[in-house]
Amino acid sequence: MEDKAQIQEAIKIQGEVVRKLKSEKANKEQIDEEVAKLLELKARLGGDDGKHQFVLKTPKGTRDYNPKQMAIREKVFNTITRCFKRHGAETIDTPVFELKETLTGKYGEDSKLIYDLKDQGGELLSLRYDLTVPFARYLAMNKITNIKRYHIAKVYRRDNPAMTRGRYREFYQCDFDIAGQYDAMIPDAECLKIVHEILSELELGDFRIKVNDRRILDGMFAVCGVPDDKFRTICSTVDKLDKMPWEEVKKEMVNEKGLSEEAADQIGEYVSQHGGMDLAERLLLDPRMAQSKQACAGLSDIKLLFSYLQLFQVTDKVEFDLSLARGLDYYTGVIYEAVLTQAGVSNDAQNGAEESVSVGSVAGGGRYDGLVGMFDPKGRKVPCVGVSIGIERIFSIMEQKAEVSAEKIRTTEVQVLVASAQKNLLEERLRLVTELWNAGVKAEVMYKKNPKLLSQLQLCEETGIPLVAILGEQELKDGVVKLRVVATREEVDISRADLISEIKRRTSKA
Amino acid sequence: MEDKAQIQEAIKIQGEVVRKLKSEKANKEQIDEEVAKLLELKARLGGDDGKHQFVLKTPKGTRDYNPKQMAIREKVFNTITRCFKRHGAETIDTPVFELKETLTGKYGEDSKLIYDLKDQGGELLSLRYDLTVPFARYLAMNKITNIKRYHIAKVYRRDNPAMTRGRYREFYQCDFDIAGQYDAMIPDAECLKIVHEILSELELGDFRIKVNDRRILDGMFAVCGVPDDKFRTICSTVDKLDKMPWEEVKKEMVNEKGLSEEAADQIGEYVSQHGGMDLAERLLLDPRMAQSKQACAGLSDIKLLFSYLQLFQVTDKVEFDLSLARGLDYYTGVIYEAVLTQAGVSNDAQNGAEESVSVGSVAGGGRYDGLVGMFDPKGRKVPCVGVSIGIERIFSIMEQKAEVSAEKIRTTEVQVLVASAQKNLLEERLRLVTELWNAGVKAEVMYKKNPKLLSQLQLCEETGIPLVAILGEQELKDGVVKLRVVATREEVDISRADLISEIKRRTSKA
Incomplete structure (x- = not known):
């Protein structure tokens, strides 16, 4: 205790x-x-009564989704899924946990963030950390050498949560990957096209997609005089350039990582550059870069990539940025990251506060040609390129937009409430709602024997049900139903035989 | 080692x-x-080369879903979701793990099957065992007193897997629940209507829905002379009647559970009875049953339930069965279970074998009026009734049906492949596919600079793409595209301006 x-x-x-x-x-x-x-x-x-008191909460870094949040989530998922399907992707699913050793050695330093399951006898298991490693395991296990697949599912990281900025310990990833031996840069360009389509369709404000290549980074480090064994650690320092000014990054390189001042300055010259295809062309002519075959291969591919991006009509948002250096170990070629550049919406409209949300990266990915080979008993490689949409940050923005907006979000799709104007009509209501359900109409009744008409109408107002089918003694005698339009309060008698088609006609317009 | x-x-x-x-x-x-x-x-x-060898598998009792299985899964989920929405349900989501103590004391003996997470510092967590307890926690935490919600998600049980019969350690549940203080048996009847609709729509063959009430069981035990403290254990013996003959069940009651032979025989008389509303009426007149207020309340409610089920037009499949005794501790009133009664489809059609699959229970549920109160600091109760569809068994059947059937399952929705008849047309293909994507058409290109026309056409045959938009020098000169219908091999020249509407017209018919 x-x-x-x-x-x-x-x-x-x-x-x-x-x-x-x-x-x-x-x-x-x-x-x-x-x-x-x-x-x-x-x-x-503990409670005063000595009784054990429950802690009524979800685990740290996790949350429930209420019906409103689910309605927003469904909208976002639909947009993303539609895009993935438009590009011809199949979908797969994998278990939420993997054998612990499947995840071992794939995430570098981040491995400490993996959730392990308790050893309850049997296999040692861990919750998946991303969808990429399970995908690679799936390909190797089933000897699949080419596939275009999407996978939308939750992943788990024991990170420090910052839930106000959409950073959780349980969160969704929406992944699209193309595996297979293809001609250079065509699938890579399609991944960027997909990011462009999704971020445009979701209307999250302006965005930019930064592109670089692991080979260019490595080549640059080599020609700047970074020792081979310092590539990874210098790379992760470069990665901080979006949060720190160059002077601090340089200080970390020199003081903490032991790089020579001269090498750091040379890196500094390169990583300050960004542009389009022209920058790749210029760097190909740079005599120092020319010393690295790797860098030249990367630069030529960036050129090729941009030519495809032009055909895909997305170069307005894409930028070749030498400072982009994504953390994950498994990337081998092109890498990219999308960031929202707008300030974000105010999240406290009532107080007129101008607080804005910084959301940072909302998508990222790249080429990983070696990962599947790590699982194959004979080390056979399957080239892969993919992108992961970080959906939680997008949810945060959409939720705040919804809060600010006057538009009411409906959490059900009910088309009609079957109501009664007098007492003792429960059986008639159940009979009618059955007819509607059997005809595929989305319908409800109140679960009361004798609900008041007013409370039935109020339910419609609250939940946005557009139509009410009202039964009364007179209507039953006449073989009709009074159909009421909630928004206009207009009422019209419809014969029982025509009711279903009338409801369908009125609700299909919406 | x-x-x-x-x-x-x-x-x-x-x-x-x-x-x-x-x-x-x-x-x-x-x-x-x-x-x-x-x-x-x-x-x-380990491998011969001394290198560490990965175990390429998913954890025990789990599986991947390949694209074909996902296509089937999507179809089943769509049917179920459509039904839940037709009945006006909202949806929520909860984390895959809960605080360990949230799950403690809810599952009786089955608690040993709960997956715990490793203590890595911080809270003690467990994977959810069902969706009902998280739902009750959600209601109590948010002080919600009425809601109609569905939740489709994976749950986890360290059970002995029997994957050939659709029993996994990670599996989906599709839950529909109605929480709130309402007039008796109306929401309960709607849950049964929902089971009836879903099982009918999925066309899984004939089925039966067994109904009973915890109060009738308890009352029956009381009047048969079962001591109070033996109700639960005798109840779980009764639950075995669908797998064992009465003689063995009786033996277990008398020899293992220490019940008197006389009491067991009296129970035996009751649990052999099943019927409809008439049985409830007969038992209400039974002088022994009449001694138990509880049993009478249950029997009256069964009568009322059947009157609503008649209005819902589902009595053809529903049966009042005194031997039904579901295991979970939290049920307080009506309980039900749906079983498929057909033998199942042959799963080895090629060999003409007549092997059939026994799938048992595919849905179950009941009323649990006390569960939310267990979470509320003041013990405030929220009456609930719900049903859970056990989807994995349904998948097994659907998969086997699909294997037997001649119909080919498509795993993508691609409407058109943009192809070329000659070399050096990659740029033109990318330009055209961009036009199609931007117009919302589901389209693909092969990721090759110069694919052969034959291999492009083969891709369509294999993956079921219905149309091919073929570009060649002549077509480009004439400002047209050759549109080929894969099934009929018919080809027609369409002007570039009309292409998108022509593709939409031809694929909307399908």
């Missing part, structure tokens, strides 16, 4: 935190997070 | 198992399972 006094002290401090945030009108999610911590502490003290 | 000789011995034995199954022409999945075990053993021996 814990020390009660200690917990009480912690509750006092946490209470202060919550009060302070509230007084500062901090954003709601942040306050909720701190309140949750407070409740957890209080729960640990 | 393991003892090599031991593993080699195990490999020998396992090899025998596989050979025996093959010689007996056992079913494919069973052989695959045993082969997988063999491969795992071999992998444990």
